[in-house]
Amino acid sequence: MAQLWTKMTQFYGHKFTSSFGDHDVDGVWLRALNGLTPKDLANGLAACSDRPDPWPPSAPEFKHLCIASLSGFPDAETAYREACNSAGMAEAFKCYSHPVVRVAAKNVGSARLRSEEKRFVYPEFQRAYEIVCRRALAGEDMEAEIPVALETPDQQERRHSGTTHSRGSSQGNKATAAATLANLRNLLA
Numbered sequence: 001m002a003q004l005w006t007k008m009t010q011f012y013g014h015k016f017t018s019s020f021g022d023h024d025v026d027g028v029w030l031r032a033l034n035g036l037t038p039k040d041l042a043n044g045l046a047a048c049s050d051r052p053d054p055w056p057p058s059a060p061e062f063k064h065l066c067i068a069s070l071s072g073f074p075d076a077e078t079a080y081r082e083a084c085n086s087a088g089m090a091e092a093f094k095c096y097s098h099p100v101v102r103v104a105a106k107n108v109g110s111a112r113l114r115s116e117e118k119r120f121v122y123p124e125f126q127r128a129y130e131i132v133c134r135r136a137l138a139g140e141d142m143e144a145e146i147p148v149a150l151e152t153p154d155q156q157e158r159r160h161s162g163t164t165h166s167r168g169s170s171q172g173n174k175a176t177a178a179a180t181l182a183n184l185r186n187l188l189a
Contacts, residue, residue, distance in 0.1 A: 012056040032059035040066040073133050076126045087113035103142045104129040
């Protein structure tokens with residue numbers, strides 16, 4: 001981990017140390033990168049030079065760079081933009097750079113990608129995308145259902161305020177739609 005920290009500091013300078021410290025104090029990076037080989041890490045470092053973002057990636061973003069560089073998958077941010085751009089299109093016109101992007105987008109839902117703020121939907125998209133990428137690399141079924149994650153505090157707040165969109169809402173979750181409509185009527189009354 002110390003070698004990775006040195007390389008990232010050399011590459012990003014103060015931007016890395018001001019974001020993540022002089023070393024992996026809490027072991028966040030160590031846990032996130034657990035299971036990656038030195039070659040995977042080297043691939044991730046090489047992928048950093050191709051990123052347009054001048055700021056260093058977070059631990060999960062770096063892990064994805066390590067994995068994506070081996071597979072030809074786009075990075076999570078690029079995949080998210082692709083998914084959002086295709087969200088309003090008819091299925092026949094959607095064009096994705098890789099099937100993993102389509103599967104992750106399908107998992108999150110077009111309605112959410114099209115209408116929700118990035119700060120709410122991107123974490124779920126990123127999680128789904130990483131799971132789909134891992135499945136693809138392992139030769140597993142990418143289309144298999146992705147288990148629902150624990151809610152973040154933002155998601156809990158939105159659920160309690162009646163403005164959330166559940167995973168099934170794009171298929172017509174009538175209970176959620178009715179509750180949202182009732183909330184809107186109360187606000188307008």
